Amino acid sequence: MMAPTMRDDHRLKILNDAGGFNAQNGIMLTAWDDGFGAVRVDLTAHHVNPMQLVHGGLFTAMLDVALAMTGSFRPAPDPLIPGLTLSLTTEFLAAATLDDRYLVAEARRIGGGKSVFFADGAVRASCGRLVATASGVFKPGRPPK
Numbered sequence: 001m002m003a004p005t006m007r008d009d010h011r012l013k014i015l016n017d018a019g020g021f022n023a024q025n026g027i028m029l030t031a032w033d034d035g036f037g038a039v040r041v042d043l044t045a046h047h048v049n050p051m052q053l054v055h056g057g058l059f060t061a062m063l064d065v066a067l068a069m070t071g072s073f074r075p076a077p078d079p080l081i082p083g084l085t086l087s088l089t090t091e092f093l094a095a096a097t098l099d100d101r102y103l104v105a106e107a108r109r110i111g112g113g114k115s116v117f118f119a120d121g122a123v124r125a126s127c128g129r130l131v132a133t134a135s136g137v138f139k140p141g142r143p144p145k
């Protein structure tokens with residue numbers, strides 16, 4: 001996938017510094033634009049299972065975050081609020097190990113309307129090898145009232 005140029009938005013830093021699930025798992029938002037989302041994880045020993053393979057749950061989490069981003073972009077100065085997952089289907093295609101150093105998930109919105117959107121995406125190892133894909137249905141993120 002070709003990533004849009006919106007990478008230096010201070011709003012990404014705010015979300016990356018917020019803590020929580022993404023921070024605990026090393027998921028960093030790297031690009032977010034209308035219809036596009038990308039995240040990266042620098043792999044550590046905490047990401048592997050007893051067989052020393054990166055746990056498939058990390059692939060799923062990365063895809064969940066990236067896909068949910070695709071239908072909820074708002075231009076600055078509005079805050080960035082990821083969408084809510086209604087359904088997510090993940091396909092595990094190849095293993096990843098610590099030798100891969102990092103993983104990147106990129107996603108695109110592929111359809112939908114104002115209340116629900118559809119997205120698909122992929123996780124790739126640092127060498128470009130396809131590791132996992134996913135498709136899902138999401139509600140756009142909305143500011144809390």
